[in-house]
Amino acid sequence: MLFRRIYRLHERIKADWRLLALVSYLLVAGLTTALHLVRPGDAEASLDGFLATLAGILTSVVVTTFSFVFVALQLASVQFSPRIVRSFFEYDHFSRFFLWSFLACVAYLLGLSYFGWSGATLIYPKFGIVGGFYLLLLVFPLFIHHVITSINASSITRNIAQRTIQEIETLYEPAEAESWSTEVVLVVAKAAGYLEAMRYQTLYALFPAAPDVSMRVRFHIGSFVMAGAVLAEIRCPASRRAFYDDLVPEIQACFLIGRFRSYEQDIPFGIRQLVDIAIKAISPAVNDPTTALNCLDYLGAIIRKAALSDMTSREAKLLQQKNIAIREFSFEQLVDLAFDQIYSWGKDDYIIVRHVVKTVDNVVPFVQDADKLLVLCRQVDDLELQYLHTDPAVFRSEYLPGTPFLRREHRNSLRNYLDDFYEAVIAQIEALPRPDEALERKKAEYTAFRAALGLES
Structure with a gap:
């Protein structure tokens, strides 16, 4: 929590260039004074070479950094909007502070050499040296982190929304608010x-x-x-x-x-990222289904762990002792989040659909809870692939128009994976000590599907 508080303080300072400049000046001035008192310097020594070298390093850092920044902004403008480039410099105080502080430090260092104020006993060159190291060792890493954060989609949308909200507050008076309930x-x-x-x-x-x-x-x-x-x-x-x-x-x-979601306590966030990667991978622009299959594999690993866990967290149980109820995601919500959107975007690709079925099939043997097993059954049932078992034309016709999968080879492959899933569910239901009525009906349904094709055991 201490790191979070320091980070929030840093963000507040960074938001105001005047406060940022004041804090930076006080830090550099304090360190310079301390250095001057500890190491007064040799009266015959000159720091011209050191000042020129430091000025060259600062110049190289600025040029190289902004070359990469402009490339990153160009890519971001193509993905989001060309107007974000202007917003990056017009409204971003820290970016302007970074640029002008580096340029000012370079000018200051060169000015010391030009006017002959580079003696080792003087405090002026020490102020420039400390300022240069302050920029290199502290401001530069913070700026890299700042750029990475700023071109994130969440940061861009948040900044646009905040500027618009501030403009509304400037132009309009607040409406009369209704009083809250006293209950x-x-x-x-x-x-x-x-x-x-x-x-x-x-x-x-x-x-x-x-x-x-x-x-x-x-x-x-x-x-x-x-x-x-x-x-x-x-x-x-x-x-x-x-x-x-x-x-x-x-x-x-x-x-x-x-401004961002966090891995801390947020289980769906990891699932959301894998789903986003999978969806982008199967898009026509990227066309990388192997990455989508990898994401499905690891989504299966997450769902397996959730299936083996009590979905009421330790914190929720602790707070219940004081009548505090927190909202948590259920196992069904996690399963839906993991597979629904990938299937929605990849339902015309039999490889993707087949792997969704296979992933759920891999989780089934680990499920010891009847409700969680029903959730997995509903997940596969919602794919609406039952016609692969109930329609005889599906496995007789080489080419079947009017269905998502025209080729018989693809339909047969899907049907085989469905058979494996049905068989795994039936075996798991039989292994449960006391399966409920809903599971018994599901067992009879899946047995009937397999029997229609002579595949029952």
């Missing part, structure tokens, strides 16, 4: 962004245990939250409302809202 205490978001994580332990220690008081969190981790949106609501007796009203600022601090 509950509402915890609202101070700013818009993604709910990166929650400080569960802090919330648990902060919230008093009372049988007649409860708190319900409205958003999943990873959800986008608008400014002013209700993060949580606290139901309490009217006599204690004032106490919980005073507690709201501390509860707000337990909700970490930022």
